[in-house]
């Protein structure tokens with residue numbers, strides 16, 4: 069019989085009477101255990117040996133534990149220093165003992181708390197008093213945790229008392245993990261094959277250009293693959309669920325007849341705030357809420373629009389308009405900020421600045437990043453994706469707005485939207501949107517919307533109705549996937565397991 073080299077070596081090393089582990093055999097034939105495991109499965113498939121598997125726990129010492137192994141557990145060192153200082157008769161000052169025991173940094177706290185826990189004595193008014201009278205089990209010279217450490221170091225983790233092992237684990241001194249131990253035994257057929265003689269066949273694991281050009285591939289023997297063998301989990305690249313959902317949102321909106329807007333992340337306050345009839349002394353315009361940039365002011369603003377917006381702020385719009393009577397300067401309007409909403413894009417498009425004058429009906433959207441100086445918490449990030457959108461048409465009402473949201477959210481399986489009247493300086497009426505969190509049942513805000521006021525539309529030169537909104541993509545994601553902390557999907561605290569395993573919802 070001709071077999072690949074590793075299989076021959078394994079067959080010769082295995083025994084019919086003695087069950088031997090793959091690790092032992094790999095050592096003996098001087099091959100790596102992955103190759104030997106593969107060979108074992110191949111030989112098992114050929115009926116020449118049996119492979120048995122059982123799960124076992126492997127216990128490894130941490131670096132801290134290795135240190136204690138040399139120096140002794142901190143509480144034992146403290147105990148010995150205390151006895152040396154005569155603390156079993158009276159007390160000994162703690163400061164002295166810490167030095168004598170060579171305890172450093174966090175070892176001091178570790179020593180004190182375990183000293184007390186193990187009943188070696190007590191600490192009173194800065195003095196350590198040794199008192200072993202707590203019970204017959206209190207014996208610093210046969211400390212179960214120290215003994216367990218030594219046993220593990222000697223490769224005898226299997227004999228360690230479970231309680232001591234748990235203790236070491238909770239002290240961060242051992243790492244426990246499950247492993248599969250495989251062992252092999254020769255079958256009768258295996259013994260027969262060995263007696264009849266097995267030869268090494270050169271086997272090839274992969275076709276190379278050389279094998280092909282020389283024609284040698286015809287004569288070589290190829291290694292067989294065992295597709296059932298355990299393999300490492302490979303986490304391939306994957307589109308982030310946030311990006312995935314952003315793309316779905318775009319598809320849905322395009323399907324509803326919307327076109328996509330684009331524009332700068334850093335923009336003039338004019339587009340971000342002034343066009344939206346936000347007074348320049350509005351509290352939301354301070355650095356508490358928005359990120360100002362130390363860059364030169366934006367010079368290229370349309371002069372006539374600038375004048376009309378200024379007039380809306382100062383005098384108001386229409387016969388009954390009154391304006392704000394609050395300070396307004398072009399310096400503030402030209403200041404560049406990171407946009408706190410993508411409504412700045414809506415202003416650029418509605419004014420004709422982005423793609424020229426627009427005639428109703430029109431529908432536009434964007435799914436883009438916005439930046440806010442919020443406090444990080446489970447539902448707030450400093451930057452998030454906003455789903456901005458607006459519809460420009462002759463006659464629009466709140467029913468159109470609600471109908472659009474109902475249609476949009478239905479595509480994502482969200483059918484229990486609630487609306488709450490709200491205030492925005494730029495829309496009247498305004499509504500906040502809420503959806504129910506699938507896990508907690510809590511109502512969470514998912515967006516803000518309304519119908520633009522005359523004070524916004526008239527300066528822009530729009531003389532029909534425009535309904536508009538800004539929805540949070542991350543909140544939509546929370547309703548779809550049920551996670552409770554936005555930081556699970558974003559940033560340095562993100563939950564990689566969740567991101568790897570989450571199923572795509574269609």
Ligand code: PHE
Nearest residue numbers: 409411516517518536537538
């Ligand atoms: N800009 C608002 C926000 O960020 C959303 C919005 C856009 C509301 C347009 C009404 C109209 O919350």
